[in-house]
Amino acid sequence: MGGPEIERLIALLGKLPGLGPRSARRAALKLLQNPETRMLPLAAALSEAARAVRPCRECGNLDSCDPCAICVAPGRERKLVCVIEGVGDLWALERSGVYRGLYHVLGGTLSALDGIGPEDLNLAPLMARIAAGGVTEVILALGATVDGAATAHWLTEQLRPLGVAVSRLAQGVPIGGAIDVLDDGTLATALVARRPF
């Protein structure tokens, strides 16, 4: 349709989450029509990110400095560590702007089905950070899935003996959520966990 270079570009763009074959063609065309302003800057940004970005050795966050900007930020509460599954969760929490502690990226959850055990998770730096002292509370912000709940349960067992408080995110009706479209599980949880008005 326009040589192997275009075919290859479309194939690689089509592997990005959110882009199917059709939108990959549209994206490729947009890039091809603007080589200087779109295509080369994106190529440079990709190369530069691949060169610079590494997982933080302390918490597993992706950043161009190691330890990451959050781990070394003077304004963060160093006695709070929020455990999350992936860096996307960290980005979501940072966007919410309400959390000022540190993070720890597990890199997955325990999963019997997928054969993922504790040895496959990024646990050692978390245990080392707690053993070094100063951490008083670990907040488990794992997904409300079977694997997320199992991982939270297992982690709680590991962390309690170390003398830190372990908490997890509240479950209930999401802000803006209509009652009549909520799933039964969320509704039951929200009802049981009801709070005085």
Place this chain on the structure above:
Amino acid sequence: MGGPEIERLIALLGKLPGLGPRSARRAALKLLQNPETRMLPLAAALSEAARAVRPCRECGNLDSCDPCAICVAPGRERKLVCVIEGVGDLWALERSGVYRGLYHVLGGTLSALDGIGPEDLNLAPLMARIAAGGVTEVILALGATVDGAATAHWLTEQLRPLGVAVSRLAQGVPIGGAIDVLDDGTLATALVARRPF
């Protein structure tokens, strides 16, 4: 959130058609988590396409050879030229697999509103190709919009004196289209242009 490299990558991905800020973040994360298998190959494909791909001097198609593979293909009917607005239209027609003639990419349509006149369109190579002889029919495959129709009308006036037949795509009920959800304009056109069964 992870240094300027990540911010820049997300900003550039978010400018692609089909990707908003949210999906740009997901795409960036996917790339960052697979630097060797996803991010560097995409960077290389972009650089390579930017280096290799040029508009065909004959027809305006984007290809890594000039004249493009379609213009020099021995199997194509050289007496048919299909005029289209953009390279995306050429790709769509090639995917349909029914057209075996040549193409000419206008690079836009006339538009009084946007101030686009004949001098802004890629017309000279089309006129030169027709003047060189051998072309018997020009098929106008322009969008069924106000600007597309105006451009088709204007082009017809320019091409008729050159002694070539000018045709346009049939308009009517799209394949798989239900009658009751069709817009009035399409339905009226299909009714007027009805053909014996």
